[in-house]
Amino acid sequence: MFNGFTAVLYREFTVYRKRFFKQLLTASLSPLLFLIAFGWGLGREVSVGGMPYINFLIPGLVTMSSLNQSFAISAEINISRFYFHTFDEYLIAPASHLEIVLGEALFGVFRGMLSCLIIFLYVVVFKVKLSFNAMFLPAILLHTFQFSALAVTTSMVVKDHSSQALVNNFVITPMIFLCGTFFPLGKLPSAFNYLVSILPLTYSTKAIRASLTGGTVEYSHLSIMGLFCLVFFITSMLALRRVEA
């Protein structure tokens, strides 16, 4: 009954194992650069949101890095659909759309979670004191799932590789810079506040930062994240159905 789900995960993990070091290296570099530039560069003296900037920055990097890694499955599914046509194997097989979407999305969750471990390693190396709250787990799960599901949706809607790059440049990157990842939201002009309040990353950042810096994780934020998970899951199912038009 779960044959499609298992098959998708078998494929993704077999390929991932082969590319492990390459992918690990890729996932390690950009957070390290951010840490060097803003962590060391700005120094520990700068204080933001009532804490040393590096403490403020690290949860932001966790959010950014896991978002990038989870969303990266989008480009790969896109390649498998339009370039290698391997995705057709799933569609021809006796497997439901639900299994395919869930398999891909869970792989995205895995990739996102793994990138967090890299940053926690940096935390040790840079001797940053974080306070770790158990609410981090549900927060990171919801966070990575919503962007994995968004990635699946995108890969099903987008028709070629350049449109995929367009989504990365015009949706993902601006979101990373606007949603409180690198600076507190209150500093932006109020017009931005409306925009930011409808973007899913805003709530992820709030919840994840609170869980790592001794704040309280708001249930309302987790609920909104859950809602985004549901919405993007539904859109990916609808988008996949449209593929077989």
Add this chain to the structure above:
Amino acid sequence: MYSDGIFPTVNQTAHQSVLQAKGLRKVYGSRVAVDGIGFSFEEGEFIGFLGPNGAGKTTTIKMLTGLVKPTGGEITYFGKDFFANPRFAKRIIGAVPQQNNLDRDLTAYENLKLHAILYGMDRSGMSEKIGEMLTFAGLTNYRDMQVKTFSGGTMRRLVIARALLHEPGILFLDEPTVGLDPQIRRSIWEFIVKVNNLRNTTIILTTHYIEEAERLCRRVLIINDGKIIAEGRPDEMKKEIGQYVLEIYMEEGINERFFESREDAVIALRDSRYPCKVREVTLEDVFLKITGRRINV
């Protein structure tokens, strides 16, 4: 024998049809890719869809395998509606698409294993089944090599092996030998014939190679512009237009005249004022006679 689109009579003998289609249509915007075709196939048949580029062969195969939704029409496998019983039908179907769609980052073995899991095959005997299939396809030496290093012929073999792994009753092959050199093509033909003979798998193949259709298929459906314009056994279809052709090379182009016997053709040849050649009829001539065009230009 020539039907004008919808296959008129369905063979209602004791044999159950494994696949039946009625009024199958696919429209892309204003372009009609498949224009109301129908057929009924029995177990163990070797069928060919022969037609020029853009005739609608791939679109037909995609509808029959569930990759593309028909705009209209019915598909039944063993009497059961395809869309009402997708899981049942999809287990029966094996498909070799026009473009090789192997996972290039996986080895031959891993590609087959992925397929085995996807089709819910039994975990315990899986490894042996894959090994047997690699042997059957003559690919044992390639077992643990990355697919991206394979030649076109080896890839094609592996795609066919993969489609056979779950022991489908019906195998669809979309242009199985396109782009392969003559020797490799021959070896793929032998492989497909072996599948049909040893496993009694029903085979539905599309091609625009006349020779491929004539040699392999016991029944050919000639498709043009999304319609079936002729169908039958290759030898009978040829007999119907005459066994021999006299090709007359005139300034405006080649003219063809059909004859029942070589002797008649040779007599006509002697009377001709133009350079001529006598040869046996092919399915290309059948196509030419109906449409006024050639399959391969």
